[in-house]
Amino acid sequence: MSEMKEKLVFDRPESVIDRPTHYCPGCHHGIAHRLIGELLDEMDLAEKTLMVTSIGCSVFLYNYLNADAVEAPHGRAPAVATGVKRARPDKFVFTYQGDGDLASIGMAEIMHAANRGEKMCVVFVNNTVYGMTGGQMAPTTMIGQITTTTPAGRCQTHEGAPIRMTEIIASLGGTAFAARAALNTVPNIKKAKKYLKKAFEFQLNGTGFGFVELLSGCPTNWKMTPLKANERIKDEMIPYFPLGIYKDVSEEGGVC
């Protein structure tokens, strides 16, 4: 009998630590972590990376990626990252933030870090709820969506409309790259990685601020199966939060 040669086609990226995550089944945080881990490997960044984690389900990002990290107060990751990058301009710096963190309490910090054109990247996980605190309304919660603080569904006249962050960030002077992807299908995940890579490159070549929004599922707080959650992203979220690149200065001739 001849020996069968096996070829390894899928493995854990080196930058991703070999340990089970605390995320709920079907949660997309794990996918986002993996994409970052793959890029840290492929772009040989792990050793020069300083991560800024935020407050939300993903605060434990630092347990899963093998890079130095500092924990920021709720919403303040872009300010903390500004301090990190200004102090160590030769390092690779990114924040990883949820929608409550980034688009509500941290609205000032994200807007100004982008506007100053801080040479850093922001990974923005939009799952339309406050995950960690138990599923309250977030600034991105959809009209009609039931959460623990909008039991009758979000109402535009009472709670306002869901905020489209990528569009806002793309409008600011210091933003070099802003894009929105989704983590609900394989093609969308591939695109998400492409966008992240671009944002990373814009930091590495000193162009400016890179922002990638990832539409993600929170099956637990949506009270759905992971499959249904993926469908919801397609049917409800993507029509309101259209995917694509909103700003790419390499096509426009640079930021000043």
Add this chain to the structure above:
Amino acid sequence: MSKKTERIFVKGNEAIARGALAAKCKCFFGYPITPQNDIPEFMSSEIIKAGGDFVQAESEVAAANMLLGAGATGVRAMTSSSSPGIALKQEAISYMAGSEVPAVIVNMNRGGPGLGDIGPAQGDYYQSTRGGGHGDYRHFTLGPGTVQEAYDLTIKAFDIAFTHRTPVLILGDAILGQMKEPITPWEPENIDEEAGRDWAITGRTDGREKRLIKSLFLEEGALAEQNRHLQAKYDSWKDLTEAEQFETEDADLIICAYGSIGRIAKSAVRKFRKDGKKVGLFRPITLYPFPSDELKALAEQGKRFLTIEHNLGQMLDDVRLAIRTVADSDFYPIYPGNLPTPDELEEPILKCLEGK
């Protein structure tokens, strides 16, 4: 060891900024608020010339968090503000204490509560010495009384911050910040600019283990252990107190006052001494840790005490705690909003001396 330079004539605010540069401060994060604007204004050009970086943040909240980020990388960094701005910084200060990030914060105390005024006051003594933010933490609080001392203590603040991995707060007021005096700047020698090499986040170079700067401790028993560790650190500061004693030796009455009021009280004490009256001054320089032992030693000699503050009685608590088993202290408040003079202090001191 120090290299002295020529005398210069500067405001307290500028002295602090120059002291920070002498201490090799490399990042400054500011936000406008009177009466401390000279600090960020000076830094906006001078720290850049010194090879550092300056950011005018979008708020005091952001400035303090930038400080947290820079400090976490082991770089010498600083922010300054005044009373309401310090209130906004306190969440981040608590995080810095919890995750043991060294940094220097300046508070040029103005009148409160609320928007108050932009004049001098000492109403932030509690805010500045009790942690002020959430959780059980402490940090050094230094209270300079002269422009030279503002310069000297800023250099010392960076030393303390990096020796003990802690935020350090310098508490001045509008008098100190805006007053011009001649000072002799000096350059400390042998500053270890990579003092954070054992703990700071600098990238996982040379294949070392990754590092985390964090204050979240969810595992069973972990937070209690962290609090025990922090408390032991704070306890170890007990011997690092500093205070000025002026004419205390044979004094019957000791005036306890800090910062600008300590200096004004000193003028009053001099006047009383000229009249042959046995009054002395005890001026705490480290407001936290408070120089309790030195004060208690004076109480044990049978001396009486009068605490004078530019507030309605805050350091008074620390004075009373220090001497509580032996003596008590009278109190004279200067109301925030009023500008104190040495003359104003004569009557209350005299009353106290005569036991009225």
